[in-house]
Amino acid sequence: MGGINKAMDHSIYLHMPFCKRRCHYCDFNTYAGKEHFISPYIDALLSEIRVVNESKKSHTIHSVYFGGGTPSLIPLLGYREILFELKNLFTFTSDCEISIEANPGTLSLEYLTGLLNLGINRISLGIQSTNTFDLVRLDRIHDIQDILMSVKNARTAGFTNINLDLIFGLPWQDLQSWKNSLSRALELNPSHFSLYSLIIEPGTMLHQWYQRGLIAKQDQDLEAEMYELAMEMLEKYGFEQYEISNWAKSSAKADSRCRHNLQYWQNHPYFGFGAGAHGYVAGNRTENVSTINEYIQSFTGKRNENYPFATSPATISRTLVDIDTQMKDFMMLGLRLVKDGVSEDRFRADFGLSMKAVFSEEITTLVNNHLLEWVDVDHNRLRLSKKGILLGNQVFVAFV
């Protein structure tokens, strides 16, 4: 983990900020009713990929992630062009994981087959709930039939690596309703689950409802019960929790963990392309302009200038991460991996220092408070305890 300028596989994130309409809980960088900008947006993305790659030679890529927004609103031709350009300019590993986020209200068998034929081999379906009441209140564009059909079509198309995203801790939800939502999702037999607790973000419709007293925030104890229930149920169904919010089907044949997200948690480098995208390459964190208009405009008439590596005309900030911050990032991100945790050996290899010495006080306090535990007798690997998984924020704040 950590370290800069290491010769290691890189990842690529591409942001697709288009949605049919904005869900009631969403504060992501995405825009409704802007589909007419998809074509110039793809052109701008291709420009960004070329500009970034012009400034440094080829890197090996072992994961690509199309996130959003609703990436499944982008026509297949867009993905054909993007992947063609990426493969032209970067070296892809033979087993490169290529993921796409998809909304069940936007998918046909033909489209899914097209994605798979383009080499996209992992699909993440944002189903959010299998309760009609939840879907309506969240203002999702899909219903339960769309969910069933999307999973069926994804399988028929040939996808074996299928993630389902679900939300719990909805203001109106009780334990039984969450159990029902998760049980029906389990029946769909995906290879991976991402479960998130709802945060009522300012600027969302749910926040307006909250301010007007129409809904209350979910009770913290009940939310913790929902999380613990999910941990039990998923384990019973053969899923291994490998990150605070992520579970993969355990199998001797295939590793269903999301390689792309592991790249983030292991503090490894990734390029970020598109509006509002963040990157972490050569020890620098980068951020792009956030709106679709600004992003497209960035590439008008500026293509011949030289930009520092991994930046482009769309970059609004580039910050070299100092060693202190890298070490803290190593701890904060790595401790999210609830099974693997962080290792003394990796820390020493990356920073030439002892993790136990650098964070002696923090580790001692957190271990004494039963929030962290040593995995082995040699005290080489440190991870969240069961209590620490439930109270993760108390651990992470110690490394800020």
Ligand code: SF4
């Ligand atoms: S589909 Fe996803 S990105 Fe789009 S508005 Fe809904 S939650 Fe936000």
